[in-house]
Amino acid sequence: xxxxxxxxxxxxxxxxxxxxxxxxxxxxxxxxxxxxxxxxxxxxxxxxxxxxxxxxxxxxxxxxxxxxxxxxxxxxxxxxxxxxxxxxxxxxxxxxxxxxxxxxxxxxxxxxxxxxxxxxxxxxxxxxxxxxxxxxxxxxxxxxxxxxxxxxxxxxxxxxxxxxxxxx
Numbered sequence: 091x092x093x094x095x096x097x098x099x100x101x102x103x104x105x106x107x108x109x110x111x112x113x114x115x116x117x118x119x120x121x122x123x124x125x126x127x128x129x130x131x132x133x134x135x136x137x138x139x140x141x142x143x144x145x146x147x148x149x150x151x152x153x154x155x156x157x158x159x160x161x162x163x164x165x166x167x168x169x170x171x172x173x174x175x176x177x178x179x180x181x182x183x184x185x186x187x188x189x190x191x192x193x194x195x196x197x198x199x200x201x202x203x204x205x206x207x208x209x210x211x212x213x214x215x216x217x218x219x220x221x222x223x224x225x226x227x228x229x230x231x232x233x234x235x236x237x238x239x240x241x242x243x244x245x246x247x248x249x250x251x252x253x254x255x256x257x258x
Contacts, residue, residue, distance in 0.1 A: 091242035092233060098207040099138055100169045103219035105202045106195040108161040120187070120194040127184055131167065134182070136174020139213050141166035156220070166219050168208060172243050175205075180246040201227045204235050 094100065110116040131137055141164070156162040169175040178184055204223040208214055226235035238247035 092231070092236050092240045093242075094171060095207055097210055099210050099212075100172055100175055100205055101208045101212075101214050101219070101222075102165075102167055102169070102175060102205045103203070103216075103223055104165045105156060105198075105223070106163060106191070107159070107198065108163060109194055109196055111161060117194045123187065127187060130182055130184070131178050134174065134178045136170040137178070138168040138170060140168075141213075141216065156216075164216055164219070166214065166216060168213065172241050176244060176246040180249075201237070203237060205237065205241075206235050207233070 108117050108120075112121055128140065132140060156164055167175075169178075179188065201223065204219070204226045206222050222235040225232075226237070229235075231237060231240040238244045241247075
């Protein structure tokens with residue numbers, strides 16, 4: 091099992107492809123709640139940093155498209171520890187949106203979520219995060235890139251029996 095090194099924080103990247111453009115009614119409920127959910131995350135104990143878009147209301151991080159595809163979006167955050175991220179993901183309103191992700195996101199065949207340790211104070215960029223995800227896809231879990239199943243202390247993930255379905 092992977093353990094948190096002293097002086098390090100937990101970075102996470104979650105990618106997904108929206109079922110429709112961000113201004114389409116099919117994803118309107120998701121888009122309308124981005125600021126609320128992201129704002130909650132930023133106020134959570136243990137939150138450190140989030141990759142931001144322009145700050146335009148209702149856009150969240152959706153401007154950080156992947157591969158030039160505006161429907162392929164990324165969420166990149168840093169947390170003090172696993173427990174902080176877990177509490178946000180499964181102990182807040184975020185879980186309600188997580189449980190409904192198939193309503194707004196395509197089912198991805200590839201791994202779409204990765205975590206890794208970063209030195210305290212480091213803010214990873216999308217290129218670094220995508221490289222970590224690719225490493226996890228190609229070589230499997232390691233200290234360099236891992237998922238919830240690789241963290242012994244990730245009890246809420248186990249309790250929720252996360253299935254491999256559409257992205258967050």
